[in-house]
Amino acid sequence: MTIARKGKAFVVLGTIAVAVFVLVYLGISLTSNLGKTQTEVTSEDAAKKLDKIYKNISVTAAEQIKGQIDLDPVAVGDSLPDISKFPISVANTTDSFVEIFSSTEKSGTGIDGWLNEVATDFNNANMVVNGKPVSVKIRNIASGTATDYIRSGKYVPDAFTPSNEFWGEMVKAHGIDTQLVSKRLVGNVAGIVSTKTKYDELVEKYGSINVKTVTDAIVNNELAMGYTDPFASSTGLNFLVAALRTFDSSDLLGEKAVQGFERFQANVPFIASTTLQMRDAAKSGMLDAFILEYQTYVNVADLKSGYVFTPFGVRHDSPLYALGDLPQEKLDIIGKFAVFVEQEKYQSLAEEKGFNGLNDYNSELDVVDGSLLSSAQKLWKEKKDGNKPIAAVFVSDVSGSMNGEPLNRLKESLLTGQKYLGRDNSIGFVSYSSNVSINLPIGKYDTNQQSMFVGAINSLQAGGGTATFDGIVVAMKMLQDELADNPDIKPLIFVLSDGETNEGHSLKDIRGLVETYKIPVYTIGYNADIQALQSISNINEAASINADTDDVVYKIANLLNVQM
Numbered sequence: 001m002t003i004a005r006k007g008k009a010f011v012v013l014g015t016i017a018v019a020v021f022v023l024v025y026l027g028i029s030l031t032s033n034l035g036k037t038q039t040e041v042t043s044e045d046a047a048k049k050l051d052k053i054y055k056n057i058s059v060t061a062a063e064q065i066k067g068q069i070d071l072d073p074v075a076v077g078d079s080l081p082d083i084s085k086f087p088i089s090v091a092n093t094t095d096s097f098v099e100i101f102s103s104t105e106k107s108g109t110g111i112d113g114w115l116n117e118v119a120t121d122f123n124n125a126n127m128v129v130n131g132k133p134v135s136v137k138i139r140n141i142a143s144g145t146a147t148d149y150i151r152s153g154k155y156v157p158d159a160f161t162p163s164n165e166f167w168g169e170m171v172k173a174h175g176i177d178t179q180l181v182s183k184r185l186v187g188n189v190a191g192i193v194s195t196k197t198k199y200d201e202l203v204e205k206y207g208s209i210n211v212k213t214v215t216d217a218i219v220n221n222e223l224a225m226g227y228t229d230p231f232a233s234s235t236g237l238n239f240l241v242a243a244l245r246t247f248d249s250s251d252l253l254g255e256k257a258v259q260g261f262e263r264f265q266a267n268v269p270f271i272a273s274t275t276l277q278m279r280d281a282a283k284s285g286m287l288d289a290f291i292l293e294y295q296t297y298v299n300v301a302d303l304k305s306g307y308v309f310t311p312f313g314v315r316h317d318s319p320l321y322a323l324g325d326l327p328q329e330k331l332d333i334i335g336k337f338a339v340f341v342e343q344e345k346y347q348s349l350a351e352e353k354g355f356n357g358l359n360d361y362n363s364e365l366d367v368v369d370g371s372l373l374s375s376a377q378k379l380w381k382e383k384k385d386g387n388k389p390i391a392a393v394f395v396s397d398v399s400g401s402m403n404g405e406p407l408n409r410l411k412e413s414l415l416t417g418q419k420y421l422g423r424d425n426s427i428g429f430v431s432y433s434s435n436v437s438i439n440l441p442i443g444k445y446d447t448n449q450q451s452m453f454v455g456a457i458n459s460l461q462a463g464g465g466t467a468t469f470d471g472i473v474v475a476m477k478m479l480q481d482e483l484a485d486n487p488d489i490k491p492l493i494f495v496l497s498d499g500e501t502n503e504g505h506s507l508k509d510i511r512g513l514v515e516t517y518k519i520p521v522y523t524i525g526y527n528a529d530i531q532a533l534q535s536i537s538n539i540n541e542a543a544s545i546n547a548d549t550d551d552v553v554y555k556i557a558n559l560l561n562v563q564m
Helices: 002-032 038-055 114-123 143-152 165-173 196-206 211-219 234-247 255-265 275-283 301-306 328-341 344-352 370-383 405-420 447-458 468-485 507-517 531-539 552-563
Strands: 059-061 088-090 096-102 132-140 159-161 178-182 189-195 225-228 270-272 289-293 307-315 320-323 390-397 426-432 436-444 490-497 521-526 544-547
Touching (some): 038 468, 038 507, 088 114, 096 328, 114 132, 114 328, 114 344, 132 328, 143 165, 165 178, 165 370, 178 328, 189 196, 189 234, 196 211, 211 234, 225 234, 225 275, 234 255, 234 289, 234 307, 234 370, 255 370, 270 275, 320 328, 390 405, 405 447, 405 490, 405 521, 405 552, 426 447, 426 468, 436 468, 468 490, 468 507, 507 531, 521 531, 544 552
Parallel strands (some): 059 436, 096 132, 225 270, 225 289, 390 426, 390 490, 490 521, 521 544
Antiparallel strands (some): 088 132, 159 320, 178 320, 189 307, 426 436
16 A cells, blocks of 8 residues: 555656656747747758758759950940830820820829829810820830930930939930920929837937938937839939938038948848839838838828828929920920919829828928939949948759740840949859759859859750759858858849749748848749749848840849849
């Protein structure tokens, strides 16, 4: 009986001991993981997982071949697609007409189609000049892209209505005959959109919100804010100039302004290629603030409820310019159209679509000379990474479906885009089909590396399956090895592909690694809707471009100009 009781007690004590051990173990595990996301917890094993996946991939080192490099400066016009790539949103209805390049917020569809409705009514109003019926043709094209066409001379319309006057000044500075017909077709402003919580916090500390307090807050690492590419975005260019002005209003490109901009830019977490990408990043919750036009802001319900809009910089009033040495008849048509737009009926229509909402806001900036604006863009290009060098690996699809025109265009786009890569950066190149080939190990982008990069591109041949995510894994492994030697670099991956993955690893297999290493993966799809690639770009807020063979050269050049 005593022995039985002792045995029973031993079992009870043993059970208690096991229970205590389990509780202690769970407690240690829970407290050690407290505050961590699942990704952060698994990051401790990321290197092992990367090595394991890498070992399952067939990787070969390609023979390195030098190519003939082109040392001529970038010619934007060479990469621009045919102008037909940008749609006519309103067609002319008469033989006597003018073509107008219009920014996209007013010549698109729905709430963005105000100017189209006005132009359609103009064409139906039986307007006459010199006894002839006249009309207008509207082409929907972003202000920065339109400026590239006009300045390069590849295509110059009769008239141009960008979002703000900066683009007109840049065209004028390039020697294009530019006449301001109307300073305002419709009212709009650029603004800083901040979360209500962050807005209240900054107002309490700084007293108000403006570009100066925003730049101070960013320099002090108190605000996570993103903005758009100042080479392509009207709001981005406006913000760049306004920010430089806060550092030195008397000399936007002086040493004081440059040093201030470097301190500011070092704490900017995100630069978007497009407004759409910026909005997607905002929805992810990673940003306290971002920039946007007011007309877009008021038409997005989820922004109005939890965010505050603070206007800045020059107004975005859609000025109208006549371009080139036009005959008087065309100048008269442009003038008639400018007057037609001013009618109360059409200004009221504009209000319905979100325009003319902040008419009491006066521009904080004077109009800046176009050559100074171009210099500000170049400064941004040089300083946007806060003097932190980039290491980028290009991952190219050479599967069988890329054979012919797709691969030829890919080569052309990379050969054009490589002029934007920058000598302070490091570049590597990987190609994949069923297997993966390291065409060029990561190295400083000096003349020798550039020659090897060109040689690698020229030697690409298509055939086999599509193991896209195997190619990305190899690029990540190369970058992690590079980071071990140079921990201060900023790693990037650019993937160029035309189709869905049909071999090798899946997005599910590598998603955790992309999240853990936080390497932005920029993807360019050729004539395809590559949902998996878009998904992997979204993980770390990178851009995903779905380009066809007509405009991929220009789009890649723009992407590299922003990110490299």
